[in-house]
Amino acid sequence: MAEDVKEESVASNDESDQAASDGSLSNTMLTEGSCLLRRMEICVAEAEKRSGKNAVSMQETYTVYLVETRPIDAIAEGHNPPPDSLWRRYSEFELLRNYLIVTYPYIVVPPLPEKRAEFVWHKLSADNMDPDFVERRRIGLENFLLRVASHPVLSNNEMLYHFLTKEHGWKEMVYETGFQTKADSRLRALSATFRVRSPHKRLVEMKHYSDGLQSHTSQLLRARTRVADRLYAVYKVHGNYGRVFSEWSAIEKEMGDGLQSAGHHMDAYAASVDDILEEEEHYADQLKEYLSYAEALRAVCRKHELSQFELEMASQDLISKKQQLRTFSLKGMTNKLFGQEAPEQREAKLNLLEELIAEGEETVKEKTAECDEHAEKAWADIVRFKDQKDKDLQEALINYALMQISMCKKGIQVWNNAKECFLKM
């Protein structure tokens, strides 16, 4: 997870350190100076419930999260200043993210933890106010900030900086950038279906990959939920052994003690599944992050398609205008012969057309540049993302395996304890 990055940045300020344990740094294009996380320690320390009036003056309860920051050089110099902090709601994090998505359409923007609890195995609470959910969300929000603050491009964003440092007036500042209008138009455009004539091969491949990633991670999350439900049932039924052994021990003389003790171990076994599954939620959260990441990746590819489409539209428009011009000239000839238009009118039309063509050529140039730039930057970020994904998911799988081993060890221990009791019967 991105927490590694935090440790990494605290440990060394050496910019030339390329062989970082976290891949996201080693592939960094640290051209714009060190990323934010190297200058500042960030964490989401706490969560609290608040009540207040919402936009429609209705009373509501919501959770706020404490975002703490500390300048790193101060720490390095041996001072230990208290962190600066401010409270943020989930909706403010969302605002930040939306802003970043619009401002950097070619970047795979790190996702937020889920808005509502999904892929919940039945015993787990789906309530947003549930303390476990809030805690996991806190971790997810911190992770989001760390990823953004360590991103070579995103970390330099001003609004991010203000998000972390300016409690009041930040929202207004963001709205003032006018990103909302861009967002709305983009959204509309993206939801429309359009066909691109000459798609960018690699980006299309990436889009297909992102579809696959989305499908696989969501399938995995669903399957894991079902497995968790079943595992829970298996463990809990063993608790019944505890009760019946206890009852049985009452009528036995020599066997009584052994049975009774074994029964206690069966109870312990049944109870152990709660912790096991709680731990597994962490793995599920990692999968969910990449499920969301897949969506972000897809969005980048789609935005390029949109740019491409707009470019093609502009080119098409230019071609047709040039076509018009040619027709115009031709028309002029016939007009000379048949005298349809006044020479002034024709002149005006011609000028307009030439203006439009000039504009159109500018547009095409712009769009081409935009498209190319988008593609180039997107590809760079995608490469970075791929690497990060590979490393993060591999680590997640290792952690999952460690969890399974831990579960097996616990099982062996409990059954060994029970066996000892049985032997004493």
Add this chain to the structure above:
Amino acid sequence: MCCSSALSLNSFMFGLDTAVVNISSEEEVEVEKPSPLSAQTHRAARQPLSPITGHVFPPSAGMSVGAPRGLASSGQKLITEILHPLSAAEEPLSPGHDVTISAEKDKPPGKNATVTSLSCSSVSQQEPGLTNGTPLEISSPASASVLISRLQLDCELEADAHDPFGSGEPRDLFVTVDDPKKHVSTMETYITYRVSTKTTRIEFDLPEYSVRRRYQDFDWLRIKLEDSQPTHLVPPLPEKFVMKGVVDRFSEEFVDTRMKALDKFLKRVADHPVLSFNPHLNAFLTAKDLNKRQGLALLTKVGESVKNVAGGYKLRARPAEFCAMGEYLDTFSQKLGTIDRISQRILREQSEYLTELREYGTVYSAWAASEEQLQRPLEGVAGCVTTSCGALEDLSDNMSQDFLPVLREYVLYIESMKNVLRKRDQVQAEYEGRLEAAVLRKQEDRTPIPVEVEKCQDKVECFNADLKADWERWQRNKRQDFKQLLTGMADKNINYYEKSQAAWESLITLLQEKQTEDKTSDTN
């Protein structure tokens, strides 16, 4: 419990002398024979059968013993005067047949054997010429060791750990059931099993036998044993009938489970100090062609007399210790039923878990196909999940094939035991009924108490003694069996987790190697 069993030895000790004597004059059959008992033991029978408390019951009016053949000698001794069988060897120790045999073979019978072998029914090889009450000089060297081993009656539980059937005695009869084979004939298809015997007993002509038997032969044996030894607990057989549509009678699992149960049945019978000497068992183990009709019909007739005669009487009160047994059996049976249900539920849940787990594994594989760097790790996880599935399947199979059948068999065993208790009740009821009638007649017209009444009392005494001895034995075996069963269950679960853990651990190694590989390739 141990104490009381030792003391209860005393109560039927007297009976045995006469039992031995009586039987020698009657048919040489191996059936429980009511033995006329002394006045004291008459009294003892009237009371709830508890350990001899040293009460003396002088022969009272109306209780003329009329014991045949000079029983009076043992009858006239005060109970307190009669030495405990476990004390010095002066007391006439009418040995059970086991002792006789060992006298001949110079082998002491095991401690448990002495208790049950002294039951009334174990009379197939009695020593002729033993007269009741006469101090019997057992000059064989085995006698001393017999006493010593009897002294160790109470403390044999540790030995059970090594001997799963808990007899702790040197065994001279070994039986095994294995090698199932299918036989197809025009009339029917059935399975036979090989029954192998190894023995040093003289009742067997050869030291080794190997015969083939089918289920209905085992069933025949069981019925014969029950008929000929109604006071003893005969181990249960696995269920006879299986629903044709539901269970495949010829599937490997079914045959294997049944075979194990038949093996256990036969081992329990062979281990029983009384049942193992039953001629039906002998025939079962040795006859090439088990002709069920010939030769042993005689035996059944006598046995039935015990069963049928006792009908029609109502028991006033079951003695406390038998009540306790009955209650224990009821509760125990209930608990076993609960455990059975829980185990079945666990199997069902495990099966569902297995289904989901398999699906879960395939998702990892599918994902792996679309990845590059992550392909190996994802495939690795899929592999571990598959291994866990296999291990879980093994666990579930084991539970359903080994655990549940034994549990169910014990429920059958409990039913058998309850039946024996009921039979005992009937025998006691008959005795009490007849006695009451006889006493009334005596009061009216001074008719002496008929012999039949005394015979009934003997029956009761013997039955009680047999039952108590068998109960002890059964309890010991039960403890062993359940210890084995439950530790087996624990082992299987441990096994499952170990296999799963091993798979995940090798994956970790693989993945961590890969991580270092990747790091080095990054720096390059």
